[in-house]
Amino acid sequence: MISRKRVLVTGGAGFLGSHLCERLLAAGHDVLCVDNYFTGRRENISGLMGRPNFELMRHDVTFPLYVEVDEIYNFACPASPIHYQFDPVQTTKTSVHGAINMLGLAKRVKARILQASTSEVYGDPTEHPQREEYWGNVNPIGPRACYDEGKRCAETLFFDYHRQHKLRIRVARIFNTYGPRMLPNDGRVVSNFIVQALKNAPITLYGDGGQTRAFCYVDDMVDGLVRLMEAPDTLTGPVNLGNPNEISVRALAERIIALTGSRSRIESKPLPVNDPMQRCPDISMAKRELGWQPTIELETGLERTIEYFRKLM
Ligand code: NAD
C-alpha cells in the first residue's frame, strides 16, 4: 500500500526530472512539474500530459512559488557545462535563489525536500574514489564555479534550514548519469559521442582521453533518488548516487563506436579548463542505508540510449 502524496519536481521537464515524474506517477502520486524550459522540453513530458494526476507549470525557481505539496525534489538547474556556462550568473541564481525559495516553500508547508546536488561539489578531487566526507577541491573563480559553488552553497542552505528550522532534508550527490532524453547538443560526453558516431562524424576526444568518469543509467539513478526520499528522516545525506565502475573517456569512445558500428574516427581536442581528471563515487553509504546500487550494465544502458538517439535523428 503506498500513501498518495502531492510531489513537486522542479526541473521536471529536463532529462532526470522527466524520468522522475514518470516514476512518481507510476507509484500513484500526484505530480506537479515546474520548469522554465531553459534546457527542458515539453516533449520530455508529452506522454504525461492529460493524466489526471499530472500538472505542468511554467515557472522560474529564482522567484517564489506558492503551492501546497508534501514532498519536493529540487532538480531545476542546467547540468551540462555548455548550458550552465551560457549564463553563469543565472546558473548561480538558479542554485542559490532557487534553493532559498524551495526551502522556504518546504518550511511553510512542512514538506520533505530533496536536493539534486552533484559530484561537482568535489571539484577536481584529490581523493579517490570520492566519499561523502571529502570536502572537495573546487576553483571558486573558474568557468565551472557558477555550477560547483552554486551547488555547494545550496547544500549549505539545506543544512542550515535543517539545523535552524528543523526541515526534513535529503541531499543526493549525483554522479554522471546518462540515458534517453539527454539533449543531442548539450555537450555531455555520452550524448556527444553517440550523436557523432551515428553520423559517422569525428568523435571529439578532449585531452588524451585518459580522464575517467563512472556512468550511471537513468533508471538506476531515479530508483536511488526515490529510495533516498523515502528513507527515514535521520538520513539527511549527503549521499553519493552513481555507478562505481570507472572508465576512461577514450575507452567510452571506443565502446560507443563498436556498439553503433560507426565509421567515426577519434579526433583530439583541447581539454576544457578545470576538467576533472578522475571521478568515481564511493557508494558504500547508499548501499548500506538505502540498499541501493546500480544494476544496469554500461553496455545495456548505452544500447538503450543509442536506440533513443537513432529514432530522434
Ligand atoms: P537538465 O538540464 O536536463 O534539467 C534541468 C531542468 O531544470 C531543465 O528542464 C531546465 O529547463 C530546468 N531549469 C533550469 N533553470 C531553471 C529555473 N531557473 N527555473 C525552473 N527550471 C529551471 O539536466 P539534468 O541532467 O536533468 O539535471 C537535473 C538536476 O540533476 C540538476 O540539478 C543537475 O545539477 C543535477 N545533476 C545531474 C547530473 C547528470 O549527470 N545528469 C549529475 C549531477 C547532478
Ligand code: UDP
Ligand atoms: N568529453 C570529451 N568529448 C566530448 C565531451 C566531453 O572528451 O565531446 C570529456 C570531458 O572533457 C570530460 C568527460 O568527457 O572529461 C565528461 O564530460 P561531461 O561534460 O559529460 O561531464 P563532466 O565533465 O561534468 O563529468
